[in-house]
Structure formats: C-alpha cells, structure tokens
Amino acid sequence: MIEGRRRGRFITFEGPDGSGKSTQAERLAAVLRADGLDVVLTREPGGTPLGERVRAVLLDRDAAGRHSPRADALLFSAARAQHVDDVIEPALVRGAVVVCDRYADSTAAYQGYGSGLSLDELRRLEAFATRGLRPDLVILLDLSVTAGMGRRLAGEPGSVNRFESPEAFDAAFHERVRAGFLALAAADPARWRVVDADRPADEIAQDVVALVRAFLGSVPERR
Numbered sequence: 001m002i003e004g005r006r007r008g009r010f011i012t013f014e015g016p017d018g019s020g021k022s023t024q025a026e027r028l029a030a031v032l033r034a035d036g037l038d039v040v041l042t043r044e045p046g047g048t049p050l051g052e053r054v055r056a057v058l059l060d061r062d063a064a065g066r067h068s069p070r071a072d073a074l075l076f077s078a079a080r081a082q083h084v085d086d087v088i089e090p091a092l093v094r095g096a097v098v099v100c101d102r103y104a105d106s107t108a109a110y111q112g113y114g115s116g117l118s119l120d121e122l123r124r125l126e127a128f129a130t131r132g133l134r135p136d137l138v139i140l141l142d143l144s145v146t147a148g149m150g151r152r153l154a155g156e157p158g159s160v161n162r163f164e165s166p167e168a169f170d171a172a173f174h175e176r177v178r179a180g181f182l183a184l185a186a187a188d189p190a191r192w193r194v195v196d197a198d199r200p201a202d203e204i205a206q207d208v209v210a211l212v213r214a215f216l217g218s219v220p221e222r223r
C-alpha cells in the first residue's frame with residue numbers, strides 16, 4: 001500500500017454493459033489533462049501486457065460457457081494484481097490522477113451479484129490482488145439493461161464480447177449485475193456517485209467533469 005506517502009487520486013468508472021464507461025473515461029481524462037493534471041487513463045481487464053492477454057481470454061465470445069464464475073474471478077484478479085503493481089500504484093505514488101475503466105467493483109457485480117459467488121470471498125480476493133488499494137471516487141454510469149444491451153448489440157459487428165452475448169448471459173443476469181452496482185453505491189455513498197447514463201454523451205460528460213472537479217477540489221492533498 002502507499003498510505004503515508006504522497007499519492008494522487010484514483011477514479012474508476014463502473015456500470016452495466018453499454019453504459020458508456022470507456023467514452024466517459026476518455027473524455028474525463030482529456031479534460032483533466034487540459035486542466036494541467038498528470039493523468040493516467042487505463043482499463044480492466046487490461047492495462048499491462050499480461051492484462052491485455054487475460055482480457056482476450058476473458059472476453060472472447062467463442063469461449064461462452066467454458067469459464068466458471070470462479071475461474072473468471074481469479075483471472076480478473078490476476079490481471080488486476082499486475083495492473084496495480086505496474087500501472088496504478090506507481091502513478092499514484094508520483095501524484096497522478098488515475099482514471100480506470102472498471103476495477104474490482106465489477107468483479108463484485110458480475111461474479112458476485114450476477115453469478116452468485118460469495119461477496120465476502122470476492123472481497124478477500126480483491127484485498128489480496130490489490131493489497132487493499134481501493135478507488136477514491138467511483139462513478140457509476142447507470143442505465144437500464146434494455147438500453148445498455150440495445151446499444152451494444154447495435155454496435156459494430158463482432159464487437160460484442162462474451163459477457164454481452166445473450167447466449168451466455170441472459171437479461172436476468174444483467175439485471176442482477178445492475179442491481180449489484182446500485183447496492184454497492186448505496187452501501188458506500190461517500191465514495192460512489194451515480195450518474196444517469198440514459199442521456200446524450202455530452203450531457204453525461206458535463207456532469208462527470210463537474211463532480212470530479214468538485215471532488216478533486218474538496219480533498220486535501222495527502223502527504
């Protein structure tokens with residue numbers, strides 16, 4: 001852990017499939033850089049050579065039905081451990097703002113609430129993989145399952161990943177995932193902000209930038 005040393009800020013985007021996390025993370029990073037901040041934009045699974053290889057395994061639509069939820073949780077966590085060691089923690093130590101598209105709360109939502117694994121066991125796995133590193137701010141982009149999956153299935157042919165495949169994960173699964181995200185946000189309102197994602201991207205971006213600027217301006221620098 002990096003407590004006790006000067007550190008930056010760790011901001012994550014969470015939400016159901018199709019909620020626009022990648023777009024909003026990129027837009028936020030661009031605005032913060034224009035504000036003069038050192039920003040690291042990254043994603044999960046991914047962010048490192050190992051993480052990108054694990055991402056290809058986890059999201060491969062042709063692998064639908066061949067991974068158990070426990071295997072998924074372990075693979076996500078292995079990629080996350082490398083991500084924290086190689087990218088996130090070094091950036092925070094130097095005082096950067098890290099903006100990450102998904103993090104450990106996605107594992108709680110998908111493999112926990114969605115697939116029924118024990119939340120307590122997943123949190124223990126999270127603590128081991130991340131050495132206790134949790135986001136300072138979590139932005140939940142919330143929208144209905146119908147809207148989110150409609151966006152994804154209407155996208156480019158071949159862009160639908162394993163978790164978005166209706167053959168592998170039905171609407172009931174995604175409803176549980178969305179409910180899980182909302183439950184996580186309700187349980188920790190000090191760190192989470194819920195943003196209505198069923199709107200034009202420009203409107204969402206304005207709200208996200210405003211809340212992040214307010215957050216960054218309200219938290220004293222740690223030393």
